[in-house]
Amino acid sequence: MKNFKLTLIMLLGIMGFVKTSIAQIQPNGLYLSFNDYRQHKLSYANNGKGNKIVIHDFLQQKNITVTTDGTKQVFAKNSIYGYRNNSHDYRLLGNKGYQIIDTVGFYIYSSDVLSQEGKGLKPVKTDFFSTKGDGEIMPLTQDNIAKAFVKNHKFRYLVQAEFKSDRDMDEYDNGVKEYKIKELYIDSNK
Structure with a gap:
């Protein structure tokens, strides 16, 4: 009887965890404006009922195609703030998607940039930043x-002292679960 109760309690706990995990999955969709992004308000959310959003990342094409209930709509990327895909938020700028990595104090983004590697081009993860969520995006x-x-x-001097090269600026502190540059920024404002 004790084993049965223990098994039942474990089963109910697992079912609750699975239900919570599924509920936390957010749909893909578009953020039409910066304000929509701040409010987590998705437009044209892909709810899995035949609706589809195609970003057209290949060669940084200019449009996004949204299919809702069998009807296709095409949006110019430069008219949309960003999008959510696979639980990650992206900001669009210049027909390119930048994954939003961190928003505390200032924004850090990541994007693949084609770089010459050996005999051909290879995508290399590159970090970017902006001082505001709708500000200019610059290489970090x-x-x-x-x-x-x-x-x-103070922040500028801390950055110069901490990082020997630009390649080091994406260092992550696993102890505090934060980018080192963000720690410096927070320290500079104390």
């Missing part, structure tokens, strides 16, 4: 940080 370099945060002397 010491020079760009210095230009963007010209009035925050």
